[in-house]
Amino acid sequence: MTDFVKLLSRLVENDVNFVLVGGMAAAAYGSTMLTQDIDVCCDFSIENLLRLQKAVSGLNPVHRLSTDKKSFDEDAETLSTYKNIYLDTDCGQLDCLGNIEGIGNYSDVKKHTHYISLASQSFPILSLPALIRSKEAMGRPRDKENALLLKAIQEKQNLDKPEI
């Protein structure tokens, strides 16, 4: 059963260095577009990928794009070869990306991070302006639509701010 809140909570509980990006970040800000997976930008250090393995252990994680649905239980040497990791778990699909279009790698993404509350935990999400920038940089029709929705949300947030 898909449970994205549980999946994200596990990442936080296991101290995985990540930032929520993509369609699920857009949904968290209020976009009405449906997304079927979680995209996170990850620190691809071995230590962090081992924490990621621990976070999804017990959820039957497999490499979604491998033909034989290879289990996500590799050793450190194999982990060090990955640039992106596309997983399927019992709680839903999780895509771990090393680079975000229009922003950069994890270190760059981290500079544009906000924290929001989820399941009584604070978790990192790409800031709304940076998310809009990344969606515009992707250039696909679906991303363009999401960027337009996010701009409307941003505008509404600014309009709702009380004047000082």
Next chain:
Amino acid sequence: MGKASREALDYGLDLSLLEANLQKTPEERIAMQSQAVNAIRKLQAALNKAKRD
């Protein structure tokens, strides 16, 4: 209505659900995505079953 909302509407996007969505918390919005995916999976399974029967 602001410029960005006008641009979204002109592109053909439906903003009618946005207002209600913005009243929810991020957690509720993400939970809604989970519910939608689960509903799609159930529908796909039912369609596949119907094809087989």
